[in-house]
Amino acid sequence: MQNISTLYQLVQYAGCDYCVFDVGRRVIDIDKTTFEQFEDGQQAYPYPIQSQAKFALVYWPIGQTDNPYIWFLNLPLDEESQVIPGSRNHFVAIIQEALGNDFAQQTDEQQQLPDNPYIKLPEQTKVAIVNARIKDKFNRSYSELAQACLDYLDQSDKAQWRNLTVQGWADILVQKDPKVHKLLQNEFWQLPDELQNQLIPILEHCELPKVLVNKSIRYLENENSEEKQLAILRVLAGYCDQTSVQTWLTKQVSTDKPAEDILNLLLIVGARCWVSLKDPLLLSVYLEKIADLPANNFEALFRDAIALPSLRRPILALMQNPNALPKTRIAVSNMIKASYGTTH
Template sequence: MKNISTLFELIQSSGCDYCIYDIGRRVVEIPKTEFERFENAQQAYPYPIQKTARFALVYWPLGQTGNPFIWFMNLPLNEESMLIEASRNHFVAIIQEAMGNKITEQGEQQLPDNPYIKAPDAKKLAMVNAKLKYKLQLPPSSYLADCISYLSHENWTKWQDLAVQGWADLIVRLEDPKIKQLFDNGFFEFPAPMKDELASLIEHQTLSRATNRRIIRQLQNKDLDKQAQLSLLRCLSGWSTDNEINQYLTQVLNTEQAIDADLLAIISARCFEALADPLLLTLYLEQIADHPAEGLFEALFTDLVAIPNLRRCIFALLQNPAALPKTRIALSKMVSGKYNATH
């Protein structure tokens, strides 16, 4: 048997094509060239979370996209978010021993027990399913029609009766003019609990620019309650690098007062791309450094510094002795605490 160590070689040697979706932060497709560079230890994983690369590896026999297979992978990463190759090699060896190159003859339920397979939560699962079917031009679930009908009737009751998969299928089809119009017309009328539920799907997709701008205007309403603010911000995840989002987050973070810890966590988990702006990153780091919530700084700083693009930005800021005074103090305490805990 050919000596294979990488996942993409395993897939290709079995006569299959594949695609990759990150499932750690937002359900977004990772280009194959980028994933192969990651596997070949030529670049860091782009969306690490808790020192782990969490992704859906989807594969299918060449020319047969009708019934794809999915492995929900959890591979450990090192401090710089590079692959720990021994773990990946271990998984590939387990698969080769159990299946050889016949990986299309068994479903995921029959994979040998191993520590590297773990399905995401139901919302992410629904979004992977929806995005994959849309990409491969496969029929959506039957629940999509129920959601379209619901939006058409503009009666925002009994939304709990609609399936999560139906909403996921609808949200990935917002480029469709009819669906987009129905959704945009209804979104701002939805009951608050319904918006909260949909936010955990919408955060994996990009809404229209017009809807994005309307959401920002709503966020600027000073009477907006905390939960509504959190839900609306999650809906803007796909627009994290937009100037208007930058201006809004700058306004939020540029305050002397402690910001809600949940809001700071959402920025880190879903809107992290906005923090590539040095000014915004400075404001954010100083906010978490000065926050009274115990353990918040260590959790969020550790999370951000693992993201390759932000890691470079953070280290660049720390090279300036006049920058990040509160962050330096918090870092010193964090390092000192870890040192004392081990001695």
Template sequence: MQIDTLSEFLTGAGTDFRLYDLGRRLQPLVRADFAAIEAGQRPYPWPLQQHAWLAVAYWQRAGLSQPYIWFLKIPLDERGLLSNGAVKHFLAALVEQLGQEPYAPLSEQQQQQLAGTPFTFQPPQDKLAAFHARLSRDLGRPPSAYYPALLDYLDDPARSDWQQLGLQGLADLAARLGDDEALAAQLRRSLWRLPEPVRLALLAQCEHHPLPAGLVEDLLGAISGELERANPDEARIGLLLRATAGSAPSPGRSNKIASLLALAPGQTLMLTLAARLWQELTEESLLLAYLAQLAERHPALFNGLFAELVSIPALRPLILANLHNPQLPASLRQALGGLFPAARG
């Protein structure tokens, strides 16, 4: 029997599996949605650089053994659909190395051969930590060995050396904030007392997970406090805003983004919005304000960021509907008009 999709291969081999997107940030991908994507019935929802960046965790159905993990970088076509040829190429390499048993042990040479295909990648350490924390939580497994020491540290930051903390412990904490009200309350009490390196690393982990509403409000409030300073630190504002990215869009965050866009945002904030908070740009007024600022103040970034945003299925129809909007600012109309000559060149 010919196997054309990852789902068919994993199901036929008697495994259970979970899927996550690791492109712009960590996001779970529902299996039914992925089946529709594999069938070409819908575009990939979170493309990055014309690829789907997938983490596939699978295990034998007979018992929840240690999951096996693939990190796959699959090209997308101009419509945002998975490249069937690329998937079949990867599956052919997979069957060559593993046969029909994806949990069979691999020799070092086989691992290198499989990693040598153009469809695998190695995530950066911070995203890898976020993925392992989320997978452990989703599978009901305990957090890493670094987690207890982190909880002790949060209880009394002055009692121990923060440099002994592990990144995986911070990732475990961020992954559990949305489910544990007591833990979230403890962090809200401790967050602004943490040494800056610890706070920055923790906020970077928070962007991959939904946060409690109270913590999101604290982070947005900290942005307001930064804006009141004589010389606001845009990098800090961007980090605080990014930390809320895994949480659902909200009026409070939309209003904060609107106010930031009205203040001549720099490159850092514009990149942050496109890379992490594109879901807020599904609000037309925010999208048009963003594109207007991009065209007016950051023309060198316009073509690249426009191409990324228009590739996102949730934004594409809204962007295309406004390409010829006569009410757009002149600078934005000019930037849009220059896209096609740039593409031909």
């Protein structure tokens, strides 16, 4: 059997093409060059979370796009978010042992993998988004589930939405159907709250009409309800590097309120809106605020932030400035002491 150690080699050797989506944070395309360089140990994983690369590897026999296969994978990463070859090689070995190298030609039943620590389904919404992205990539026509959502949009009475599915909404939101964009632009924030709550976890992974982005930013700036603020922020997750959002976040994070009182906001910034932290002022106030949290919360958020390749260098630069981040330094020092104490 050919000596294969990477996932991309494995898939290519089986006669397949593939694509990759991050599913740990937002569902984001990872281009093949980036993924292959990550697997070859030449660059860090772009969107680590909880010291793992969580991604969907989608593959299909070349020329046969009617039935692609998906592996939802969680691979452990090292401290600099690089691949840990031993774990990845272990998964590749599991596949080769269970399926051989020609698995792409097998039936669905034959492609069943044995239980292993690397395959793990994300939440339902992310699975739906990945499925929708695949349908969009291969120009699939709408399913009955998606058509039901489109039919609902044609009704003047917007009360009858409870039988509509996450997959149906994901399909039409990802494919940017004109009808959907019209609804989003004109009346999204007027829809029933329960329907908004069903759509927001989908929208945070989607490309949005500019009108909705601008409206949502205005709503965010004028909203007083914390619950509603967080909902709007999730809708804007893919757009939170806009200056107006960064300015709003800086004001909220640097509030006098205790850090634990705004923990939900800090969690959303860390997991969904991390690109907003490219702003140096927001990054500083965020790090200083999470330093006020209990040690376990601080450690989780700090490790997640410094693991991101886009934030690692800016955070290290701030940490080296003796006049910056006084509380963060103490919290990091305590974290290292506690970690040293538990490992020795």
